[in-house]
Amino acid sequence: MTRLVYAVILASGKGERMNCGFPKQFIEIAGKTIVGRSIEAFEKNSGIDEIIVVSEPACIEKITEIVKNSGFKKVTKIVPGGVIRAESSSIGVGGIAEDDAKVLIHDAARPFVSQRIIDDCIAALDSFDAVHTAIKATDTIIEAENGKMTATTDRSRMMQVQTPQGFRAGVIKKAHALAKEEGFAGATDDCGIVFKYGLADISIVEGERTNIKITYPEDIAVAEIIAGKG
Ligand code: C5P
Numbered sequence: 001m002t003r004l005v006y007a008v009i010l011a012s013g014k015g016e017r018m019n020c021g022f023p024k025q026f027i028e029i030a031g032k033t034i035v036g037r038s039i040e041a042f043e044k045n046s047g048i049d050e051i052i053v054v055s056e057p058a059c060i061e062k063i064t065e066i067v068k069n070s071g072f073k074k075v076t077k078i079v080p081g082g083v084i085r086a087e088s089s090s091i092g093v094g095g096i097a098e099d100d101a102k103v104l105i106h107d108a109a110r111p112f113v114s115q116r117i118i119d120d121c122i123a124a125l126d127s128f129d130a131v132h133t134a135i136k137a138t139d140t141i142i143e144a145e146n147g148k149m150t151a152t153t154d155r156s157r158m159m160q161v162q163t164p165q166g167f168r169a170g171v172i173k174k175a176h177a178l179a180k181e182e183g184f185a186g187a188t189d190d191c192g193i194v195f196k197y198g199l200a201d202i203s204i205v206e207g208e209r210t211n212i213k214i215t216y217p218e219d220i221a222v223a224e225i226i227a228g229k230g
Pocket of ligand 1: 011012013025082083084085086088107109110213215
């Protein structure tokens, strides 16, 4: 039996930090929407069988149109997301029936994910049940509370996480079920949830500095430069 490899693209954020009046995933970078670029990266990867897009409920029609106009063939579902990212992610993964399928969960806001990162994540799931994409931290990271520094960290051990984050579907579904019981408290990324409940060893795939999450208005200029490099 062949096991399918799924991509879940999270596009249900409101993008409020972008402050552009509409969800940031519809901003065009060098002529293509952010969400369209993210879907395209997985569409053209030969290791990916099916793509599930989790959309802001009011934008399902818009994403359907992008999928149609771009001729994407692997998108099998476009589903409405939740209030927080972890909820959207659990809705996306919830539609996968086979527990041993591989699933890569990706932020639509990271349109420059490379084919190498996607390939490495899929391959890592042959040996691990969970895989993170991360890059070495260049800034020193501190802990702070109420405007005061409370702890320092050893920069040589710090990494900044990106997406995709990959899993055997059964593992991430179990993690989401446990997190849901706690109202997804503190869940900012999917590997973090799996780690919290100790459900799997998590392998790390080297990310890339160009795999940026477009969040603030100034990220658009950087994105245009990355897109220009093609
Ligand atoms: O908010 P954050 O920057 O962590 O969002 C990362 C990704 O998760 C974005 O692509 C965004 O569209 C998605 N997201 C989502 N559902 C939410 C919040 C964020 O799919 N409720």
